Amino acid sequence: MSAEENSGKEQLQSIADINRTIHAPARLMILAFLSVVESADFTFLMNQTGLTRGNLSSHLQKLEEAGYINIEKEFVDRVPRTLIRLTENGRSAIQSYRDTMRLVVEQLLM
Numbered sequence: 088m089s090a091e092e093n094s095g096k097e098q099l100q101s102i103a104d105i106n107r108t109i110h111a112p113a114r115l116m117i118l119a120f121l122s123v124v125e126s127a128d129f130t131f132l133m134n135q136t137g138l139t140r141g142n143l144s145s146h147l148q149k150l151e152e153a154g155y156i157n158i159e160k161e162f163v164d165r166v167p168r169t170l171i172r173l174t175e176n177g178r179s180a181i182q183s184y185r186d187t188m189r190l191v192v193e194q195l196l197m
Contacts, residue, residue, distance in 0.1 A: 108150070
């Protein structure tokens, strides 16, 4: 393999390194909102993202399984409330995702 082919292969590798859990548009929106607040409740996220209850629940479950968010259920005046917080692992994953995306743009789209 020539040096040019090897360089092209290395550049394409950055695409393969994209975190697919975060890269899904709905999950990226959720994480973007959570990255600028201490916590958000389910209804706020649903309204901000435009996702349905079921769709939001599904994406939150995937993010929780990945360890990127923490979901806490509580009652406020007998009304259930679900609070979602970004974990330290989630913050780190977003930073890594951003760095990978920056690399992809710099290497392939310039």
